[in-house]
Amino acid sequence: MSDKEEEPRIGVFVCSCGSNIGGLIDVKALAEFSKTLPNVVFTEDNLYTCSETGLAQIKNGIKDHNLNRVIVASCTPRTHEPLFRDCVKKEGVNEYLFNFVNIRDQNTWCHQKYPEEAFDKAKDLIRMGVAKAAKLEALENIIVDATPTALVIGGGVSGMTAAHSLANQGFETHLIERETELGGRLKTLYKLFPNDQEAQILLENLKKNVQSNENLKIHTSAQVKNIEGFVGNFEVKVEENGNIIDLTIGVILVAVGTSLFTPTGYFGYDGKTRITQYELESKLKNNDVKARDIVMIQCVGSRNNERLYCSSVCCMTALKNALILKENNPETNVSILFRDLYTPGTHYEDYYRRAREAGVVFVEYSPEKMPSVEENLIKVHNEYLGEDLLIPYDLCVLSTPLVSNNDNKALAQMIKVPLEENGFFLEAHVKLRPMDFATDGVFVCGSAKWPVDITESISQGYAAAARASTIISHDTIEVEGATSFLPDYNRNLCTGCEVCIKVCPYKAINKNEEDDIEITQVLCKGCGVCGATCINHAIIIRHFTDQQILSEIYAYGGKEV
Amino acid sequence: MTFEPKILGFLCNWCSYAGADLAGVSRIQYPPNMRVIRVMCSGRINPVFIFKTLLTGIDGVFVLGCHPGDCHYLEGNYEAEKKFIMVQKFLKIVDFDKRVRLDWVSASEGARFAKVVSEFIDSIREQGPSPLSGENIDQELFNNLKAMENSVSSDRIRALVGRQRKITEVENEYGEKVPIDEFNAIFDEAIHDEFVRQRILLSLSTKVLSVKDLAAELKLDPSEILENMLTLKSRGEIDYQSIDGNTPLYMRI
Structure with missing residues (x-):
């Protein structure tokens, strides 16, 4: 272990990354150049520094040359810093005495027509990295205790799935639902695609699961009032039926779902003969549809300037409801006016085929020539015919988007996580950390992120529960030492x-x-x-001290001022 | 040979650095003039860094952070913006503010990263080499920027910029919200005064001078110099050294 007093002995490892770096600039020459820099005692170039061979070369370098600082010049710290930190740590060098120099993602890949300039840039970046490395200090990560409890906010399908999964793993889990009963959006649905399962049967099964698990405490008519603390040790105030309960929580899952959009001002929406797809769903559930000529309009209030996003569930909902209408009464005329029809995968595309076979009429419209809903007719321009089609209707169904909840912002501020532009919760990384937030110990699933269907809600519920359990399955948590x-x-x-x-x-x-x-x-x-x-x-x-940053500035500027 | 500017970029780890990586992953090409210092948050950027960078003769400084509202650390970029605006106000005094720029690039904006960097490089290329680069530097400009560095290092300026958001957007200790115009008026005056004071201190650190000498050197009205010197004297930073005829000479303590 190095300490502050010790003279820096820096090793620089320059990665060729196959031909990604070495194809443009001379990594051997860079390694030679690095030898001339202050405090550098060993340099080497590697074909792939991140390979077993490359890592072994770093370890040997540390051993043979008694290195107490290590620099890798290669891809980007955002993907590979953990690997190299781990490598130097195994060889007894404090992980914070490792420094990364990015000569691929921000150099050779972006300056492919300028090999000489890219080489000079790499030299500067290594010079700056070496200057900072000499000033780096060993740091220790902080270990804190973690409470093995979970809080799931939202008792819809995703929240119930997540809570049940966590409780099944043996964690004390609290499920918070603001309404008097569990279920969320599922309560209002009739049948579910892709297998036409009765929504209420799925709901009853889910409720039975969560209600019968002794690790799971359900709080209905409850709302989170305040959250303090940090990963493993959140202090949460919940108001349940007017009483305040204090909970000590290890991890928090956000499963607050969405709100419905009322399309006031769109196509003369009146809630009677011009209704939303969700109102139709209730009518179907109560067997209360008497109309014979039904026209559905897709993308009402979404994919426009106000709401750029696709609500993702409306195409399938329209197809499902159209098929139910046709099955209930094959004489019913159902037309779907759409902009683009979104039926990904094998099951969903099958719905589309079945709807066509059942005689559902599909008419494309373009946002430039919006359909107009008149007294008894709907006028829609057909581009192929080059003329307006007039479709009679006695029920017009508007497919409206699911929108973010008004109180998302208040919750986001409590748990210190961001919302995206439409007010949905924004995950840490869309591909690499889809269920996580940047804030440690807080996770997201279901439609809180953006509208998803029941299948996806269930998958995400399990996924978030799995991510959350990686934290509370340990007694302690390690927190970054760079504070x-x-x-x-x-x-x-x-x-x-x-x-x-x-x-x-x-x-x-x-x-x-x-x-x-x-x-x-x-x-x-x-x-x-x-x-x-x-x-x-x-x-x-720490790890970004004034002295460290100034040393980088001076290394590039060429003098101290 | 055409002038190729030396540019230093301060990039926040979570948005702009990731955006820069994405430009690479997408093989979006941009000129190779900028070197990057990674910081965790644009809010980490001590205004001193920007002056130090310019003083070394680097031609331009680019600060990039997350878009407003998207900061990984919630509000660090708002703090960065306040500090950056202050830096610009100082640099404007010597018409040097176009050599620094602040912009926002998200982790998904690789193309935008390449675009804003290219534009900044072009802008610096047009402005030409920094008068602080090379062998024969503009000493007066150097002293002015040095005085500015000392100003942004001083407690008065730092206290003002550090409290700005709280007292203009939330409220001050007495429960009042200060209107932004009122705050700016106070802030602008403080910036001007602190710059003059730091400039006086810099001159007096190597020479013994009279008010008149200083007024000539700093091209300012002697009454303004005197006013600021009295403040410096009461702070215990300067004192009389001797009297030349009827003219008192001052020195830095």
């Missing part, structure tokens, strides 16, 4: 002005009983705003 820090030797600089307390987005900074500033390391996410703001430069941002 902000007020060292004792800087305490005399602190004037107690409290600006840091005001700018900290995680409420990690407080004044203690002695009126001294105190930073709670586990709450700190290392953004560094407090340090950049501190009026007397007392707070240090």
Whole structure:
């Protein structure tokens, strides 16, 4: 283990990444160049530094040359830093003494016509990386206890699935539903695609599962009032039937689903002869459809300037309801006016085929020439015929989007997670971390992210439960050591002005009983705003200290100023 | 040979750095003039860094963060923006503000990253090499930027910019919200005064000078110099050194 006093002994490993880097710039020459930099005692070029061979070369370099700092110049820290940190750690070098230099994603891949300039850029980047590495300090990750309990917010199909899965794994799970009964959107549905299952049967089964599990506590007519704390240790206030309950929670799952959109002003919506697809669903459920000529209009209030997104469930809902209408009475005329029809996969496409065979009429419309709903006729322009079609109707059904809940913002602020532009919850990464939030210990599933159907809601419920269990299945949690820090030797600089307390987005900074500033390391996410703001430069941002960043600036600028 | 600018970019880890990576993954091409320093959040950027960078002779500084509302750390980019606007206000005094730029690039905007970087490089190329690059640097400009660096390092300016969002958007200690115009008026005055004071301190750190000498050197009205010198004297930063005839000479303590 290296300590601060030790002279830096830096090893630089330059990766060729097959031909991704080496195809444009000379990695051997870069490794040779690196030898000339201050504190560098060993350099090597590798075909693939991330391969077993490459990692072994790093380990041997550390062993043979007594390296206490390691630099890899290759792809990007966003994908490969954990691998290399792990590698140097195994060889006894503190993981925070590893530094990454990005010469692929932000260099050779973007300057393919400028090999010389890209080579110079790589030299500069390595020079800067070496300068920072010399100033790096060993840090320890922080270990905190984790409470093995879960809170699932939202008792719809996704929330119930997730809660049941977690409870089945033995975790104490609390399921919060704001309405008097569980079920969410599922309560209002009649039959479900793709297998025409009765929605209420699925709901009863799900309810039976969650109600019979002794690890699972259901709170109906309940709402989350406040959330404090951090991963493994959230303090949650829940109001249930007017009473406040305090819960200590390890992980939180957001399964709040969506709200319905009332299409006031669209196609003369009146809730009587011009209704929404969800109102039709209720009518079907109550066997209350008397109309003979039914016209459905898709994409009403979605995929427009106000709401750019596709609500994803409306095409299938329209096809399903059209088929039910046809099955109930083959004499019923059903037309679907659509912009694009979205029936992915084998099951859903089959619905489309069946609907056509059953005699459902499909007419495409374009957003430039919107259909118009008149007294007894719907006028829609058909591009192939080049003329308007007039379709008689006695029931016009508008396929409206599912929209985000009005109170998403309040919840998002409580759990410190972002919403996207339409007010849905925004996951940490659409592909790499689809069920996670950037905030540790908080997960998302179902339509809270964007509208999804029942099948997807169930899959996501299981997925989020699986992700959440990776945290609460351990007694402790390891938190990054790169946090902000007020060292004792800087305490005399602190004037107690409290600006840091005001700018900290995680409420990690407080004044203690002695009126001294105190930073709670586990709450700190290392953004560094407090340090950049501190009026007397007392707070240090570990791993991104002023000295480390200035050394990079000077290495590029060529002088200290 | 055409002038190829040296540009330094400060990129936040979660949005703009990821956007820069995506430009690479998508093989979107842009000119190779910018070097990148990765920080976790654009809010980490101490305004001192920007002045230090310009003082080394680097031709332009680009700060990139998450779009407003999308910050990984919730509001770090708003803090970054306030600090950046302050930096620009200082640089505007010496008509150097076009050499720094702030923009937002999300993790999904690889093409946008390449576009804004290319545009900034073009803008710096048009402005020409920094007068602080090369062997013969513009010493007066250097001193001005150095005084600005010291200004953004000073507690008064830092306290103002650090509290700005709280007192203009939420409320101050007395439960009042300060209108943004009123705040800006105070802030602009503070920026101007602090710059003059730091500039005086810089001159007095190497020479003993009179108010008149300083007024000539800084091209400012002697009454303004005197006013600021009295403040500096009361802060204990300067004092009389000697008297030349009837003219008192000052030095830095």
